[in-house]
Amino acid sequence: MEREVEVEPGVHLWVQDLPAFSASPAAHAFPALHAVAHRAAEPVLLIADADRPGPAWPDALVDLLRARHRVIRYDHRDTGRSTHAYDEHPYDLADLAGDAVTVLDACDVGRAHVVGMGLGGTLAQLLLLDHPDRLAGAALLGSTALEGTDDPPLPRPARDVLRMWQEMTDPRDERGELAWRVEYRRRLHGDGLPFDGLEIRTLEQDLIAHAGRSDALAVHAQADPEGLDRGDELPGITVPTLVVEAPEDPVHPPPHAEHLAARIGPAAHLVRIPGMGHALPSSVLEPLAELLIDHAASAEGALRR
Template sequence: MSTRRGRRVRRSRTALLVGGSLVAGLAALAAWIRFGGPRLPADTDAVIDRVAASDLAGVVTGTTGETDASGIRLWFESIPPVGPERGTVLLFISLGADGLLWPPVFLRALTGAGYRVIRFDQRGTGASDWLPEWSPEHPYTLLDLARDAVAVLDATGTDRAHLVGLSFGGMVAQEVAILAPDRVASLTLMSTSPDPTDPTLPEPRVGQLALLAIRNLPLLKYRLRGGDRALVKERIAKMISAFGPDGVDVEENAALVLYDLRHRNGLNFRAFRQHQAAVAATRSRTAALATLAVPTLVVHGTDDDFIPFEHARRLAASIPDAAHLWLGGVGHVFPYPPWADVEGAIVAHLDAAAR
């Protein structure tokens, strides 16, 4: 009898210890979420108030339009150059993102160098069709997205363009160059891969996205608060986490978020899954890239923790006469930390191809 009583006592003590540890752990997690994360600039609320009271006219400054690609509506913007036009740049944004997420500093660098810039929302994002009937059993492919891009070129009356692609967007840009090489003046491929499914290359570290999500848990407080102001603060906090406080323009980021919320569809989280499925459903490009005769610049960080650096080496080796810019110690971020050097290299590459 005493033995059974002793076991019950031990179980009760164990339950109390486990319960106490769980409560303490949850309390610590709650405190981390509440007080953790980067410190926002002191004037953040005042800046958000000022931007919210404006008409947000500076977010979309070019001529906007829509076109149809196989029954899918695509939104685009054509931004004129500063001074005489040297050519046209077509931008391809990263996984799950819409065209408005290109940093204004990059757009200014291109238009300031004399290039008309076209950015567009890839299918499933932004103001383009979101495809509610999409299913993983019948995904679209990167080739479908390449055809979308050609439709944008047609709609804007662009015979040839310099293609600039980031990460996932770099894969789509490669597909356009293979599909319609006569429409491509040059390629700039940043933080991307010729074939992320190639078994001879290190796998893209999708797990790094989970680690990033864990590191960003303190930012969850903004999402839990709800409202436009909190979403603006969440984006600013993410940017500060990636680039530090000195590299983040609070006013520009507030305007981007508020414009997306007020005038567009916002962020489609299903687009991330759709784009991942498109990558998996697309054949290798390595052999086809060897047939290209397009001036190409490959830019990649040596410490990329999402698409390993070996992918960039293979990409540069696959395209005849491709130039490269390896960024020592840089990860999977954009704009890249040594921004002045990268900006100069990209503009010089465009200028050389435009001659």
């Protein structure tokens, strides 16, 4: 089911709300599902990275999660089919966390598991701090901790990634934009796993078709980061939080994930997916889905207790 959700006057988000499969071959892939499939599971809300629309979450991952969960994904403001009007409706990055709550309200979801990638992981941290009653659990992928005092020095993004960030808004025709996106995704992928250029090209073509436009997306870099300096509050989080370390991540390389988990403290569980970068290639989807489903089942068990 697709719908439009108004987050402020004149600003609408595209939302896709998909039910759990009543029976799925994916259930046989994960032993944990046999123990929990008969229980009602909380929905999963997927929060995408900066300037990425909802369908950037691969369909194959969504289908794996639907073996147990209703799954909701959506386009951030100024991405995909959502309203593109930053100049008329400017916002802070922190406002995008409020958008996620509005999506849950519109879908009549009282409590959900949130899964955030990159900027989505930053927004999930804000939800953990401000709306813990709406979260059954959280998973943070390719993310770093909200800024706090006495943070240790952490590695900066790789130089080639920083260079490509400077090129994001360069004028390109659709063919050039597609080629640029594939190369950018190759850099984000890292060197730990084989890179399937055709897979990424197909995904980016689908995202262009979804949006109905091929212009470069770099609006979120213009949004004010005010309100993201709340790292000192992270130890107060009590919602079970999975922190996924991607050892080949060129944006937030180790030890960013370790630092994030340490800042959260006892509520956090740190896991590593070998070879993973700042990307979701098909080779990591099954292990990632299994981690997310196991974590969700464990978090729901803790809620019942």
